Amino acid sequence: MPELRKDPLSGRWVVFSTERRRRPTDFKVGLTPHASESPFTHGHEHLTPPEVFAIRPNGGPHNSPDWQVRVVPNRYPALRVEGELIRRADGIYDAMSGIGAHEVVAETHLPDVPFHRLPHEQIVRVFEALRSRWEDLRRDGRLKHLVAFKNHGALAGATLRHPHSQIVATPFVPPSAATKLDAAREHFARTDRSLFQDILDTERRGAERLVAQNHDFTAFCPYASRAPFEIAVYPSFQSHDFGRCQTHDFWQLAEVLRDALARLHASLDDPPFNMLLISAPLQEDALRWPTLRHDFRWHIEILPRLSVFAGFEMATGCFINTVTPEEAARHLRQVQLPR
């Protein structure tokens, strides 16, 4: 049973999951070598735990081939749904049982396609699968927050080459999300405006950090990017909860995201990156953020991993970036994409 422990100095929770040690790739950096070994090609469904969601346009039983998107529990889960959520003092420390969810989204059955080269409608299906998991996991009132993320490339922590994302549900709102929710709440209290909208207004007007946009979404290199070529994607309309999006929104999002990722891929020759989807707390009763429907927006962060976060970053929580977002955005905009 995994355990969650809180560090009293930094306030951050750590998931202790000794089971995850059984992962064949733990303690080394590298991708599984052969696509033929991928658990996410059609016919390999028996290599994964039973699915929790799949899109099968032609019907067919659970765990059969011919799915388009498939979601399964992680074979080496950091957190588990099974068990009781017990919060306890451990002497002077704080702990709770490792309740949560850890799932893997197979984004396609093809073992080696970059995300941005998936057909537009396939990316929409991936978002539909995520939304479905958002809705299902939300029913478990113990789960307070959900993040989805994609690790692409070994230096970004991927251990499997097959295009996939992961979902982790936690029984608390994690510090990165809480800090942003706090900032948005305070900005709203002071100005009656959404901080996200203020940022968007600045970026769409100034345009020097813009990467791609359509009517509903904006991709830009953030003013204080942590790493060269970091890209943020915000909805241009008020939308706090990814799980409440409409399929129409996903078509719009897929367009901007494919555009931004294609530019990143071309600019840096398929760099390793993490793609993060940050949304509002899962449950409606997030008392600490009473105005979040007005002030917070779900958003996507794409963080290229071209260098190692080292002692400075670990000691300070700050980052050193050698490329300004204005430079990065200029490069990204100049890429000629095939039409």
Added chain:
Amino acid sequence: MPELRKDPLSGRWVVFSTERRRRPTDFKVGLTPHASESPFTHGHEHLTPPEVFAIRPNGGPHNSPDWQVRVVPNRYPALRVEGELIRRADGIYDAMSGIGAHEVVAETHLPDVPFHRLPHEQIVRVFEALRSRWEDLRRDGRLKHLVAFKNHGALAGATLRHPHSQIVATPFVPPSAATKLDAAREHFARTDRSLFQDILDTERRGAERLVAQNHDFTAFCPYASRAPFEIAVYPSFQSHDFGRCQTHDFWQLAEVLRDALARLHASLDDPPFNMLLISAPLQEDALRWPTLRHDFRWHIEILPRLSVFAGFEMATGCFINTVTPEEAARHLRQVQLPR
């Protein structure tokens, strides 16, 4: 001129230093290949900027060989002392000029000795050199905080094999330190006790996470270790400011640190790690933490980098650890060290 920019959502500062891009190893992971190319062997003093500090027991001019420890400005500095510290609004964002310091400490002239195999008195000299830099940089009232860190191994961000540490002074107290200072202040306000002392009492009494100790210092695997085999070293006496330590303290510290690092080296076959030295704000007028002399302690964190911090860590600020600190400490204690 480097620039500092603040991210409005996360509150973290990012250093923009386009000069650092000239580093030969930027954008790839790897160590300089040949020890003969090291800028920190005797006779190679001309390969570095002029030194800011050195220990030469036999005297000798600045920048001559036969030094024992030598501190030089980083050739590719993230922050610079030269210039004026200007804080400004950049539209809706916050920025300031990249004032600070970024120095490199050559811990020995020998190009390839693990830190824990340096003679005891040499490690004391390294701490004396750090203390000297602490005192010198403190005189610049613009500099609010100083961290020292060591990146060992390519996966920990080292780009040079020669044993060295780095010092970075910042014109603000960085978020990681501020969070700990806040936690210590709040614990003290509530209990009249130091949180660091409470942790030490727990760890020294329970002993299951202890790694090494003497009268003045304690090394243990923290209750909520971020990564397998993380080790913290605290002074067992009240001491908020590393720069105020006595040389006697350094002898005691070197003993515990060498012991802990030797155990780590033997347990995991010379793993990559970051070693971080976190101390109180540089200036005495840290108004936000009026009780820090009573509640805060400088400390060292040793963070092995056996796996990549990936999407989950980036999205949440939390960590997944596959080895409990109790297990790690047991392994570390069982190592038979040569006497």
